[in-house]
Amino acid sequence: MTLIRNLIITFRPWQWVKNSFVVAPLVFSNQLLSPAMDLRFLAGFFIFSFLSSAVYGINDLADIEKDRKHPLKKKRPLASGVLSPLLVAVSISILLLGVLPAAWFIGLRFFLISVFYLVLNLLYSFIFKRIAVLDAITLALGFVLRVLAGTAIAGVEPSGWIMLTTFFLALFLAFCKRRQEVQVIDRTEMGTSSALSQYNQLFLDGVIILSATCAIMCFSLFALSDYAINKFNTKYLAASVPFVVFGVLRYLHLIHFHNRGEDPTMTALTDLPLQASIVLWFLGMIGIIYFSHI
Numbered sequence: 001m002t003l004i005r006n007l008i009i010t011f012r013p014w015q016w017v018k019n020s021f022v023v024a025p026l027v028f029s030n031q032l033l034s035p036a037m038d039l040r041f042l043a044g045f046f047i048f049s050f051l052s053s054a055v056y057g058i059n060d061l062a063d064i065e066k067d068r069k070h071p072l073k074k075k076r077p078l079a080s081g082v083l084s085p086l087l088v089a090v091s092i093s094i095l096l097l098g099v100l101p102a103a104w105f106i107g108l109r110f111f112l113i114s115v116f117y118l119v120l121n122l123l124y125s126f127i128f129k130r131i132a133v134l135d136a137i138t139l140a141l142g143f144v145l146r147v148l149a150g151t152a153i154a155g156v157e158p159s160g161w162i163m164l165t166t167f168f169l170a171l172f173l174a175f176c177k178r179r180q181e182v183q184v185i186d187r188t189e190m191g192t193s194s195a196l197s198q199y200n201q202l203f204l205d206g207v208i209i210l211s212a213t214c215a216i217m218c219f220s221l222f223a224l225s226d227y228a229i230n231k232f233n234t235k236y237l238a239a240s241v242p243f244v245v246f247g248v249l250r251y252l253h254l255i256h257f258h259n260r261g262e263d264p265t266m267t268a269l270t271d272l273p274l275q276a277s278i279v280l281w282f283l284g285m286i287g288i289i290y291f292s293h294i
Contacts, residue, residue, distance in 0.1 A: 010060055010083060014269070015265050018052065021150070022146045022153075026150065028162070040153050043106060044150065047114065054095040058092060110149055116145060141170075142170070143170035161218050161222030176255050177263070180259060180261040215244075222237075247277040
């Protein structure tokens with residue numbers, strides 16, 4: 001049981017919530033009420049979830065020595081020596097051997113996006129995470145690829161505004177994470193990444209506000225665009241914008257007053273107002289797209 005528990009910690013299934021971005025296009029595709037399409041999206045969600053777990057394992061293997069110097073990451077199973085690198089490498093291989101053929105079964109476009117996601121994360125683990133700004137951009141592109149994977153499942157063309165919204169929102173979360181990591185380094189005087197040494201709080205606060213503003217503006221422009229009005233046959237999408245604004249500002253409040261930005265997933269899973277804004281936005285979008293014109 002201890003071995004299984006440590007493997008679970010290494011592959012981080014609680015982070016699978018990030019792969020809800022794969023499912024998001026289902027709502028915008030007007031196919032939410034199709035059971036067959038729902039099953040395809042469920043399969044796509046789990047494929048990306050196992051793929052992202054493999055990526056976490058690869059990242060931990062690449063950072064064993066650095067993690068051992070980090071005040072929190074040194075407790076991870078690989079860094080602490082509880083798990084052997086060989087066992088993790090074998091487990092990663094098993095995951096990939098199962099996931100990639102499943103991605104091919106979904107469709108060629110989905111498979112290619114999945115492979116590109118894997119390659120991008122390999123580049124991140126071994127190269128890009130050491131280059132300031134490029135590290136955050138790479139993480140943001142991972143979320144864009146998730147949305148593109150969802151559009152591949154649905155067989156629809158992605159909206160440019162939604163792609164930009166996803167990119168800037170993910171960039172916002174990535175820089176918030178960097179801000180908290182820089183604070184940890186300042187307190188402990190333990191640098192764990194050459195990219196982090198190239199950041200300071202003044203720069204990060206600036207790009208956090210910039211990316212948050214861009215995310216809100218891009219979604220607002222999508223909601224007001226002729227594309228959205230004609231596609232969904234409704235003019236009420238703008239009613240969902242306040243939930244987006246509240247969610248972004250709530251997250252900013254959490255990082256500035258509660259120091260909770262180091263793990264965006266856990267922040268989203270443990271803060272009730274933030275959860276409420278996400279759920280209400282999601283339900284609002286379903287109501288507007290599927291029922292406002294009835």
